[in-house]
Amino acid sequence: MYPWLDPSGRFSFFKLTVFVALIVPGIMLLWPVVLEGGATIPVKEAILESGDWTIRILLISLLITPLRRITRFSKLVQVRRQIGVAAFVYVMVHLSLYAISQNLDLGKIVSEIFLRIYLTIGFAAVVGLSILAATSTKAAMRKLGANWSRLHKASYGIAILGALHFFMQSKIDVSEATLMAGFFVALMLYRFAHWRGWSLRSFMPLLTVSVVAGLATAGIEYAWYALATGVPADRVFAANLEWMWPMRPAWTVFLTGLFMIVVCQFGRDGAARTVIANVMASLRLKPQHSRGG
Template identity: 45%
Template sequence: MALADRIRSLSPLHERNGRLSVLRALTFAGLVVPALWLAWRAGIGDLGARPWTEAIHRSGDWAIRFLALSLLVTPLRNASGWSKLVGLRRMVGVAALFYALLHVALYIGDQSLDLAKVVSEIALRIYLTIGFIALVGLIALGVTSTDGMIKRLGAERWHRLHALVHPIAILALIHFYMQSKLDISDALIMSGLMLALWICRGVSRHRIALSLPVLIAIAAGCGIVTALAEAVYFSIKTGVDPRLVLPANLMFEPVIRPAWWVAGIVAAVSVVAVAAKAIWFTKAAPALRPARSAR
């Protein structure tokens, strides 16, 4: 293989046929922007009084966001009929791994590179143990994400291995909740969105089309579940009757609550996906027969 062909085969910006993909290039740019923005903020001293802590949290936020985005690819493909989206899943998944590794690397830096202390902290603090297990799982998926590893493992074994992305996502959410302490708004939003993705996956497995009414129902249902989860959490923390907390979780003031973010994001993505299918991808394969995927 010529050097130029070899480079193109390894480039995340090229299709399998060697052609430069605008879609892949835009996706790659979107994936690296958070890291560049974080580096810029660090360079100008804009990370607050505790820059290491801020950088650790922001890198972890993007790790779980990109993990969720990798899980979104298949439901979005099923709803929109845009088959090329599947080719982006590996890139987004590797980005989630990169930000998770950055998250840990920054934590090690915050501990003055004292690896013995880091290992001790991971062993003694349950939320760090859970996060580390999730990281190990992501590394395993990342290492085996290449075409060569698919051939070595065989399609069946590879699919079984990469189905572990779902328990890994659950562990990542638990880690997110436990390190969030008092303000769990972001963790609740990510949980609601993940729930919507899993429901969409289950709907497709039962050969039910991801039509707009179905997707809107999922959006509303996940919003309600998110509101209930927030009410129960604060009830446990404060002892207040959750029936008194729930109305506050459905208000827009003083801030938009997680339930509305979940319902709004799921509904907005659903409308865009279904509209795209109606306008551009009507000739694509039906959503009732999605290609088999571990995600």
């Protein structure tokens, strides 16, 4: 019942830390709304921020499984449900703020959802997250049995709907939406690599995912500008080949993939000490031990 307790009912500092990290963005985005008494500008900004955090947290929930395979940090499983439910909470905040912006006019809200395709797509994602949240309990897992795992694979489709909604409401500047789409591609590639039997603790599979995900991100951004806007797509693609700050989404996805390689190599199983020892051995040096042993 409490997000800071582990499965055995004991206090978990790890779970408490994750819980606090999940609620802090919500407090920060809602605070201006409360402070300004629901004024129009803070509400509109909070609608966008809550939507952004919904897809970020949803992608983090999809990261748990490959990250556990890479790091072998088994406690990550304990926070997967917590993170997934947090994505549902943020999307409900997103929907509630939209309703407030429409003066809680239910008829207008329903008509807008059906008439505006990007709202229809977004609402489909809301329904999907609601179903996953409602079936996230242990009782639901027992009742659904093997079907529970199949049902919760719908999170992949929900993430696609969320990314598409993000693109469509972003209009011209789709950098953040492209970044989220690129991270989703990377997460799917990690799953594909595992399905193919490639070890996610090996250098080449992780490097391959990094490169392919980075190129796919550049391709997604190019395709969006080419098909949905009047902005010259060739210029956008050329920009992805240059190093600049702030970085283009493709570079961010690629470098994040490289960071995952570092996480793997310098993980909690003593790999860092092994690497250092090998380097020193190649230099014909002996590691210096402290006097305390």
